[in-house]
Amino acid sequence: MNKEINDFHINNILKEMSDKDYQGYLLADFSNIKYISNYMPTSFAFCVLKENPVIYASKMDMEIANKTSTIEVKEFESFSEMIAELKGEIKNLAIEPSLEYSTYEKFSDDFKIASEIFINKQRAIKTSDEIAKIDKATEIAQKAFVDLDILSLRESKSFENTSAYELGGLMREYGGEGESFDTILVSGSATSLPHAVPKPKAIDDIILVDWGAKYDGYCSDNTRTMVYSEKQQEIFDIVKESHDNAIKAIKPGIKCCEIDKVARDIISEYGYGDKYIHSTGHSLGLDIHETPSFSTKDETIIEKGMVITVEPGIYLEGDFGVRLEDTVAIDNKARILGNLPAIIE
Amino acid sequence: MNKEINDFHINNILKEMSDKDYQGYLLADFSNIKYISNYMPTSFAFCVLKENPVIYASKMDMEIANKTSTIEVKEFESFSEMIAELKGEIKNLAIEPSLEYSTYEKFSDDFKIASEIFINKQRAIKTSDEIAKIDKATEIAQKAFVDLDILSLRESKSFENTSAYELGGLMREYGGEGESFDTILVSGSATSLPHAVPKPKAIDDIILVDWGAKYDGYCSDNTRTMVYSEKQQEIFDIVKESHDNAIKAIKPGIKCCEIDKVARDIISEYGYGDKYIHSTGHSLGLDIHETPSFSTKDETIIEKGMVITVEPGIYLEGDFGVRLEDTVAIDNKARILGNLPAIIE
Incomplete structure (x- = not known):
């Protein structure tokens, strides 16, 4: 049930991303991550929406993330490892407007970045x-x-x-x-x-x-x-x-x-x-x-x-x-x- | 008492800013604003540390901001008005690392921006x-x-x-x-x-x-x-x-x-x-x-x-x-x- 709804939300967003030629959408807001994965982070976490969406969770959250997430979860090791993994698939990266500047900075050398409200727009329409x-x-x-x-x-x-x-x-x-x-x-x-x-x-x-x-x-x-x-x-x-x-x-x-x-x-x-x-x-x-x-x-x-x-x-x-x-x-x-x-x- | 401590914090930060040739430091984090002004925002607020520091508070917070702040408070009207006011004094603008990307974007055309941890560094040393x-x-x-x-x-x-x-x-x-x-x-x-x-x-x-x-x-x-x-x-x-x-x-x-x-x-x-x-x-x-x-x-x-x-x-x-x-x-x-x-x- 959760997975069905999350997949519905994700597919809507993927369509909007594709229309604007984004290959990835970076989220760090806990509610945004919960909205598309059912996993509510208790420590930092990063989610990248893409063809095969993935969440990079903190080590201390791996147990709860694995138990609750409807999408793939990996342990976050470092930004450089994360970027190395994503660079092959993603050229244009959308970010949520509320992303911290210091997080944006980590990704700004390797991706073409713009902020997009795809997920806020989706969240506005409740099921x-x-x-x-x-x-x-x-x-x-x-x-x-x-x-x-x-x-x-x-x-x-x-x-x-x-x-x-x-x-x-x-x-x-x-x-x-x-x-x-x-x-x-x-x-x-x-x-x-x-x-x-x-x-x-x-x-x-x-x-x-x-x-x-x-x-x-x-x-x-x-x-x-x-x-x-x-x-x-x-x-x-x-x-x-x-x-x-x-x-x-x-x-x-x-x-x-x-x-x-x-x-x-x-x-x-x-x-x-x-x-x-x-x-x-x-x-x-x-x-x-x-x-x-x-x-x-x-x-x-x-x-x-x-x-x-x-x-x-x-x-x-x-x-x-x-x-x-x-x-x-x-x-x-x-x-x-x-x-x-x-x-x- | 509050004003004395806040001024002490502000002067320390102004010195660091001056060493790196920043004329302003933009803060939106509620605790950061409280730390240097004694005013704890209950809605959005922006503080610009500079020679004469100022807080742009939301209309609904003006009463509490005027009652509690040790530094000048103005009502926030719009980003364009705020930028117009600051542009004369500030060329290099420091921002806190946690500033939202969408806020950074509003200022990025008019100022040379970099994130700095001045205030976090100061807050680490408790009085x-x-x-x-x-x-x-x-x-x-x-x-x-x-x-x-x-x-x-x-x-x-x-x-x-x-x-x-x-x-x-x-x-x-x-x-x-x-x-x-x-x-x-x-x-x-x-x-x-x-x-x-x-x-x-x-x-x-x-x-x-x-x-x-x-x-x-x-x-x-x-x-x-x-x-x-x-x-x-x-x-x-x-x-x-x-x-x-x-x-x-x-x-x-x-x-x-x-x-x-x-x-x-x-x-x-x-x-x-x-x-x-x-x-x-x-x-x-x-x-x-x-x-x-x-x-x-x-x-x-x-x-x-x-x-x-x-x-x-x-x-x-x-x-x-x-x-x-x-x-x-x-x-x-x-x-x-x-x-x-x-x-x-």
Whole structure:
């Protein structure tokens, strides 16, 4: 099953490579290697996609690589040995854009190199199997959030950081492998920082929780904000209108930036355009941040199979911030993953 | 205080840059940026070290960057604007080796670029303030390990993954910010994988725990193995002999690879050389893996102020693995951080 899906992914990429006359594609990103081989490196590893793809794994990873990889694994000895082996077959070598410069340098004398997004493009379109895993991760994360009962934790003056940790424990209890990113569970004025860190302090009024689970390697992502004052409620309503309309606007064939515009225009109309300080959403899958994004500049055409977050927010420095985030799977329209209400009571 | 230390680091690097005729040094690694500015990015950021250093932060990070950075912060608008601003002052641009190729590409038309390890070299020599933080992280991690009481968890048939999570909870309770890496708490044959993942299964005979805490941004790292059979004890004794002798051999002025040789030679003498499948140690600090390493190839001269792990191991595939790891701070000789015995009873 794994091998079938991996081979499907590999064949798609090989076709694109052949169209552009590349004989090899060098990958070092762990998620990229997992995506096409099922082996998730725990130490450095290099994969070369080619007619007969091969992974050069570190000695300490050979046992796990041999057990899990659906493609050939060799032990990495040195760059010079690797280059000597590849030089016969490869003249034009594609590399992933995230490859470290120092790795690129090792290969730049012996190959004609250019960076290509073949694999990111492929990873953007999820198979039904991948979407099922993201669905499951979402289900686990949302069940954990409901059972955490954040409102009662505020009443009992629980700390932000211990509550965030408790949420992680529940996600594991419900079958998750762990967090898909460090949980943001913050309150009071810290909510105006989009990526705030939970502190050892009692949960205050206005609570923002941004969290996700990992299930079988795949991520979920949600944010809920619990508001307490009239002003907070007013801001929440604007963010919700932005969130709802952006999701309604999603369909295959239009550009990602058009969705960002829908979300941003609503917030701007209410006069908070300069307080909306990030993009409207990012794709997710094996990684929590993948491409394409619902950003002002991303002109990628939306396609069926994409899984992207929608997360408008308004951030009032020194006062508070509100964000509402759901992840959607796109078919003819956007399907919101999970069933957690936007308003937590 | 922070500003003083950051300025000290910056001035050292500026001197090296000037010696090699660089007018700028481009950094994107979060820990590198934190190291010289005290600001830890939560989204992308670029720092250019130069006469008047500057950080280009993402819009969503402007509040936290302005609050924490000891050097000037600007909002990142685009690479073209950034390049236009820098072009007047900089002709030769150094970049960190880990910079993504796609970022390098943005700058390669307008600057003469080469990768340099200035900052990694500087980060290898810890100030007393940094060592105090690593000491504290170690103290927290070891106290949590003792109080976890892994031996009784085995008796009560606790799961590996929930026990690992409990250890993380204790490290937070004792003042740690969290794990310095995903805790490895595994048992039985999984111990033969150096980077095994804890599973929802009862803790079995032979238990390996590799864990660390973070304190004020700084990492700790330790491994203990609890053995049960005669064969396991025999392997443990070899690993301990290797560990103890390697630590005794550490002193300023000799090469890092000489320490790896001391550790590896002992294991080889007992006939397990091919079962020692990783390096003897790595530096740590803001990151869990820093340079230099006690590896077969690292010819870096050991200096006072380095903080490096010593962690020989023997891995018998399908059977079990043993690793013993301590972190040492190097002055005239190696001082083992913390006071946790090698043998846990």
